[in-house]
Every structure is written in structure tokens, then in C-alpha cells.
Amino acid sequence: MVVSAALLLETASQTHDSLTWVTHSGEVTQTANATLQHLQQAESGQRGFTLTRNPEFGEAVQTELAAAQRAANELMIRTADNPAQNARAAHIRTLVSQRVNELEGNARLARAGDFSGAQASVATGRGRYLMQMVDARVDDFLNEESALAAQRTHLVERRVSQSRWLVLVATPVMIVFIVYMAVALIRRIRTPVDRMMAVMERLGSGERNARIDGAMNSDEFERLANGLNAMAGELEHAVADQIDSEERLRIANLELSENSEVLRERGEVIELLGGMAHRMQAARTDEELASIIRVFVPRVLPEIPGALYAHNNSRNLLVPIAAWGGLEVASAGFAPDQCWALRRGQSHFVVEPGSDIVCAHAVHGNDAAHHYHCEPLLAGGEVIGVLYLRGVVGAENRFRLTVLTENIASALVNHRLQRGLREQTIRDPLTGLFNRRYMEETLALEIARASRSKSPLSLVMCDVDHFKRFNDEFGHDAGDAVLQAVAAEMRGRFRDGDVICRFGGEEFTIIAPGTSARTLAHRVEIVRQGIGELMVQQGGRTLGSLTMSFGIATWEEAMERDGSTLIKAADAALYRAKREGRNRVILDARSEALPDTQPEI
Known part of the structure; x- marks a missing residue:
């Protein structure tokens, strides 16, 4: 195929x-003919100009003469590859130049008006x-070029014929060769494949010791045969172990059947505890957490x-x-050393009287619990609480108790962290009062x-009089002590529903829902x-006496809902x-005009 392709390409x-x-x-032929035609056209134009004296014929003469010279030069270039023809082309160009010179001379005489002189020049013959010489040389040139073209055409026909015979001969030869190679390859493949198929059929029929014997006459089939024999050997060993495997499987199925009920029960417990953990993670208050525990633990x-x-x-x-x-428990709780589970850091239980030491917190009056269970709650290696159960926790409930304590411990830690973070974001670290951010959020909610309820809402703005004196005379620690003392006094004097905040520096703000300014003024006066x-x-x-000034305002519908107007009024x-x-309490002008319709609370 490569040789045939190379011959065809050549x-x-x-x-x-x-x-x-x-x-x-x-x-080349076309160029030679063009040279002769241009020269003939120029001669005809010159004759017409001389006879008719029409200038148009004279203009055509110059154009044709120039074209004849260009064609003669081009003929020289095109025959550069053939010395004989190039020599003929050179002779033709010389004759054409002579004839062009003569025609240009006649044209000059005619243009000068000497038509008789031009006619006389023509009459010389x-x-x-020269024109006959040009015709003869062009005919010789064309005859030679025609012979060359015929020779070259014959060469093309001969080479095309060679290509055709090459295709006609090479194609059947290649087809025969391909068929022969395919048959030989099929025979070399079919024999080992038939042997392997026979062994596989024997294996499939249950003859586990069937193997492929003898040479396969091919490295690939030899590897396949070795692999098939190895697989058959492994299959034989596997069948030998089948009875043992089936027996083990039967035992495993029996154990699985026995444990299925336990697994189902544990799955239910895990699902139940998942719901409990999800709710505990979402709890925001201690009461919500306690409610979840009271619902799910039973x-x-x-x-x-x-x-x-x-x-x-x-x-x-x-x-x-x-x-x-x-179960009723004392709200006061008990000390950690009263529980043996907390002391030991592991479970402590009593299943019958005298079986183990009784925890002090399990003793009610003169009676001790005869059977109870204390399970410590551990988180990060730290004991955070204890789960007290009045009764015996059997072996079937040990799994429930373990996952229950883990979930409760994790929820308690998370709840405490959330509460601590919440306190840090809303509390002033120095006074323990709510900070300004919390005050602004709460004021908007209360407004x-x-x-909606058409109930009164009042706001108190106050600060410590001459607070700078404490810092200047006693230092900033004294100023902090003053702020802490004032905060403690206000916490003890205002209602539980009032929101006491540190506005900033020595300024404080009290949000009093459900109270008018005039009613609130009595309470502020006591403070x-x-x-x-x-x-x-x-x-x-002793840092000296303290006094504070207070400003009170009541919210009205005309004020801004974000509380900014109310704060400005109280300020x-x-x-x-x-x-x-x-050292006095002042109501803003609008609050003074309102009647005191709210009783003192």
C-alpha cells in the first residue's frame, strides 16, 4: 500500500x-499571436491615416505599436526556459522593432503633413x-511551440494511463493481501478462543477443576488463559468455603433478627433525641429549656x-x-459534695437498700431513697450538672440514658454560651445595666x-451632677465606683418592668412602659x-455626697417611631x-400639660 501510494503520488x-x-x-502561443496582431493593427492604422488623413487612425497606430513591443518583450520572458525558442523570440523582437521604427517614421511624416513622403516611404516595399519576415518568423515559432505542446500533451496522456494501470493492478493485490491477513488473524484468534470458551462452559456446568492446557501461540491469549485458570482456582476455593460462609451468614441473620428490635428501638430513641436536641438548641430562656426537658425526657x-x-x-x-x-425537689438545690456521682465523675446508683452509699441529696427527711440513679453531665471534661432518676435504670435503658445525658449536656453548654453572648452584647460591662444599643431596640419595640395598645410610655434621661469632680479629685476608679453605686440604687428602686440603661458616660436612661410622665415623676423623686x-x-x-438630675417625657403619636423625638424631649x-x-426632676412641657390619670404603681 505504501509503494502504491508513492507511485501514485509520483x-x-x-x-x-x-x-x-x-x-x-x-x-507562449497566445503571446506570439498577440505580437503579430498588434503589429498588423498598427500597419492597417498607418495605411488608413496616410490614405484618409484621419487623425483617429494615427492615434490607434501609437497604441498598437506600444502593445506590439510589450508583447515581443513578454515573449522573450516566457521562452527563457527554452534556448531555441528564446533565440527565435529574440529574432522576432528585432524584426518587430525594425517594423515599429519604420511605421513610427511614416507616422511622423503624416503627422507633419507630409503625406506624399509617407506614401513614398510605403511605396518602397x-x-x-519586414512584415513578411515577421510573419515567417512567427509561423516558425508557433510551429515549434505547437510541436512542444503536442509532445507535452502526449506525455500527460501517457502518465494518466500509467496511473490508471497502477490503480487497476495495485487495488486487487491489496484486497487479496488484506483478505489473506484477515483470514490468518481470525484463524489465530478462533482456536484459543474456542479452547477458552470450552473451559468456561465446563466451569459453568459445575466442573470446578476445568483448566486450559497447552500453548496458546500468543502472549496475549497466554495471559488470558493464565488469568482464567487463576480465576477458576479462586472459584474452586470459594466454593469450598461456601458451606462455612452460609453457616456464618445464617448465624449472623439470627443475631440480626434478635437485635433488630433493639436497633429499631434505638433508632426511635435517636430520632426522638434529635427532635429534643433541635428544640433545645433553639431555646432562648431557661424556662423554655426546662419545658423541653419536661416533655421529652419522660x-x-x-x-x-x-x-x-x-x-x-x-x-x-x-x-x-x-x-x-x-417528683418534687427543693428549689434551693444542694451542694456538689452531696452527690457521689459528682464526686467520682461517673454514674452512681442504688438498686436496693444497702447495696451502695446513698447520696445526701437523695435523703428526704429521715427516709433515704431505696433505688435511684445519678448520672453526671460532662462537657469538655467538665461536670456541668447531674441527672437524678428515682428508680432503677435497667440494662435495656443504658443506651437511652447515655445518649440522653450527652444531648442534655451539649444543650446546657450551648444555652449558657448563647445566654452569655447575649448578655455581653446588651449589657454595659461596668454597671451591668443594659447598653445604649439595647435601649434603642427596646424603645422602638415599646413605642x-x-x-397598638394606646397605653402610655415614658422615658427618663438622667445623669450624675458634677461627675467630672470625682474623676478629677479621686481618679477614674472613683468615677467608676460612683457609676456602679448609682446603677445599683436605680436597679433597686425602679420596677421590674422598667428598662434601666446606661446611655453613655454618666448618663442613664429608663424606659417605663404603661406609665405617664407625671406618675413616673413620683417614683423618680424617690430614686x-x-x-x-x-x-x-x-x-x-468616702467620695462625698451624690446628686442627680432627671428629665421625663411621655411618647405621643406625633413623635417619630424610632424614639429619637422622645429622647430629645427627655433630654x-x-x-x-x-x-x-x-438635683431635681423636670417634666418636658408637653408632659406637664397632660393630666395625671395613671395611678402610682
């Missing part, structure tokens, strides 16, 4: 070259002689009453979070609530008097108190 290349030469001969450990205890902030007591199953009686101690010294009242001598 023949095609030669044919292309021959066709190129044939085309070249045509172009020299022009006719479902996880049915018919076992109990209680959940957790460390207080001081970690000196375990206080009850929730109790269920009718919306007062607008003012109480602050005046404070004697703040710092570093073993304006505070500045009035400052201007009027400090």
Missing part, C-alpha cells in the same frame, strides 16, 4: 508538471518585406421520674432546672406596643432622694433641670 506530480508545461505552451425514659440539676453561676450549688414524673443618701466608698475613703427636660440648679 505519477500525479509528473502529470501536474506536464499539464503546467502544456498551459505554458498555450500562453521595405515595410511589406418519653425517652418512660415511667422513671427524675430531675435535672445544673451548677449555678458561682458553682457552689446545683439548682434544679426541671423535674418530671411527679410600637404603646401605639433621686435615695441617690442623695448614698455614701460611696472607694479605696478606704431637653434634663437640661432644664441642669439650668434650674440640678
Whole structure:
């Protein structure tokens, strides 16, 4: 195939070259004819100009003479590859130049008006002689070029014929060779494949010791045979082990059947605890967390009453979070050393009287619990509480108890972290009061609530009089002590529903829902008097008396809903108190005009 392709390529290349030469001969012939035609046209134009004296014939003469010279020069260029023809072309160009010179001379005489002289020059016959010489030389040139073209055309036909015979001969030979190779390859493949198929059929019929024997006459089939024999050997060993495997499987199925009920029950418990954990993670208050525990723990450990205890902030007591199953517990809680589970850091239980030491917190009066279970709650290696169960936790409930304590411990830690983070974001670290951000959010909510319910809402703005004096005379620590003392006094004097905030520096804000300014003024006056009686101690010294000024305003529908107008009104009242001598309570002008319709609460 490669040889045939090479021969065809060579023949095609030669044919292309021959066709190129044939085309070249045509172009040479066309150029020679053009030379003669232009010269003849110029001669006819010159004769017409001389006879008719029409200038148009004279103009055509110059154009044709120039074209004849260009064609003669081009003929020289096109025959540069053929010395004989190039010599003929050179002779033709010389004759053409002579005839052109003569015709130009006659044209000059005619243009000068000497038509008789031009006619006389024509009558000499020299022009006719030169023209006959040009015709003869062009005919010789064309005859020679025609012979070359015929020779080249014959060469093209011969090479095309060679290509045709090459295709006619090479194609059947290649087809026969391909068929022969295909048959040989099929025979070499079919024999080993038939042997392997026979062995595979024997294996499929149950003859486990069937193997492929003998040479396969091919490396590939030899590897396939070895692989098939290895697979058959493994299959034989696998069948030998089948009885043992089936027996083990039967035993495993029996065990699985026995444990299916346990697994189903554990799955239900895990699903139940998942719902419990999801709700505990979403709890925001201690009461919500306790409610979740009271609902879900009896479902996880049915018919076992109990209680959940957790460390207080001081970690000196375990206080009850929730109790269920009718169990009553003391709200005061108990000390950590009263529980053996907390002491040991592991489960502690009593299943019958005298079986183990009884925890002090499990003793009620003179009676001790005869059977109970204490499970410590661990998180990060730290004990955070204890789960107290009144009853015996059997082996079937140990899994429930383990995952229950893990979930409760994780929820308690998360709840405490959330509460701590919440306190950090809304509390002023120095005074423990709510910060300004919380005040602004709460004020907007209270305004919306007062607008819906048409109930009064008042705001107090106050600050410590001459606070700068404490910082200048006693230092900033003294100023901090004053702010802490004032904050403690206000926390003890205002209602639980009032929101006491540190506005900034020595300024404080109190949001009083459900109270008018005039009613609130009585309570603020009591606070003012109480602050005046404070004697703040710092570093073993008395800082002196304190006074505060207060400004009160009540929200109205005309004010802005974000509370900014109400704050400005209370702040304006505070500045009035400052201007009027400090240490007093002042209502803004609008609040003074409102009647006192709200009783003192």
C-alpha cells in the first residue's frame, strides 16, 4: 500500500508538471499571436491615416505599436526556459522593432503633413518585406511551440494511463493481501478462543477443576488463559468455603433478627433525641429549656421520674432546672459534695437498700431513697450538672440514658454560651445595666406596643451632677465606683418592668412602659432622694455626697417611631433641670400639660 501510494503520488506530480508545461505552451502561443496582431493593427492604422488623413487612425497606430513591443518583450520572458525558442523570440523582437521604427517614421511624416513622403516611404516595399519576415518568423515559432505542446500533451496522456494501470493492478493485490491477513488473524484468534470458551462452559456446568492446557501461540491469549485458570482456582476455593460462609451468614441473620428490635428501638430513641436536641438548641430562656426537658425526657425514659440539676453561676450549688414524673425537689438545690456521682465523675446508683452509699441529696427527711440513679453531665471534661432518676435504670435503658445525658449536656453548654453572648452584647460591662444599643431596640419595640395598645410610655434621661469632680479629685476608679453605686440604687428602686440603661458616660436612661410622665415623676423623686443618701466608698475613703438630675417625657403619636423625638424631649427636660440648679426632676412641657390619670404603681 505504501509503494502504491508513492507511485501514485509520483505519477500525479509528473502529470501536474506536464499539464503546467502544456498551459505554458498555450500562453507562449497566445503571446506570439498577440505580437503579430498588434503589429498588423498598427500597419492597417498607418495605411488608413496616410490614405484618409484621419487623425483617429494615427492615434490607434501609437497604441498598437506600444502593445506590439510589450508583447515581443513578454515573449522573450516566457521562452527563457527554452534556448531555441528564446533565440527565435529574440529574432522576432528585432524584426518587430525594425517594423515599429519604420511605421513610427511614416507616422511622423503624416503627422507633419507630409503625406506624399509617407506614401513614398510605403511605396518602397521595405515595410511589406519586414512584415513578411515577421510573419515567417512567427509561423516558425508557433510551429515549434505547437510541436512542444503536442509532445507535452502526449506525455500527460501517457502518465494518466500509467496511473490508471497502477490503480487497476495495485487495488486487487491489496484486497487479496488484506483478505489473506484477515483470514490468518481470525484463524489465530478462533482456536484459543474456542479452547477458552470450552473451559468456561465446563466451569459453568459445575466442573470446578476445568483448566486450559497447552500453548496458546500468543502472549496475549497466554495471559488470558493464565488469568482464567487463576480465576477458576479462586472459584474452586470459594466454593469450598461456601458451606462455612452460609453457616456464618445464617448465624449472623439470627443475631440480626434478635437485635433488630433493639436497633429499631434505638433508632426511635435517636430520632426522638434529635427532635429534643433541635428544640433545645433553639431555646432562648431557661424556662423554655426546662419545658423541653419536661416533655421529652419522660418519653425517652418512660415511667422513671427524675430531675435535672445544673451548677449555678458561682458553682457552689446545683439548682434544679426541671423535674418530671411527679417528683418534687427543693428549689434551693444542694451542694456538689452531696452527690457521689459528682464526686467520682461517673454514674452512681442504688438498686436496693444497702447495696451502695446513698447520696445526701437523695435523703428526704429521715427516709433515704431505696433505688435511684445519678448520672453526671460532662462537657469538655467538665461536670456541668447531674441527672437524678428515682428508680432503677435497667440494662435495656443504658443506651437511652447515655445518649440522653450527652444531648442534655451539649444543650446546657450551648444555652449558657448563647445566654452569655447575649448578655455581653446588651449589657454595659461596668454597671451591668443594659447598653445604649439595647435601649434603642427596646424603645422602638415599646413605642410600637404603646401605639397598638394606646397605653402610655415614658422615658427618663438622667445623669450624675458634677461627675467630672470625682474623676478629677479621686481618679477614674472613683468615677467608676460612683457609676456602679448609682446603677445599683436605680436597679433597686425602679420596677421590674422598667428598662434601666446606661446611655453613655454618666448618663442613664429608663424606659417605663404603661406609665405617664407625671406618675413616673413620683417614683423618680424617690430614686433621686435615695441617690442623695448614698455614701460611696472607694479605696478606704468616702467620695462625698451624690446628686442627680432627671428629665421625663411621655411618647405621643406625633413623635417619630424610632424614639429619637422622645429622647430629645427627655433630654431637653434634663437640661432644664441642669439650668434650674440640678438635683431635681423636670417634666418636658408637653408632659406637664397632660393630666395625671395613671395611678402610682
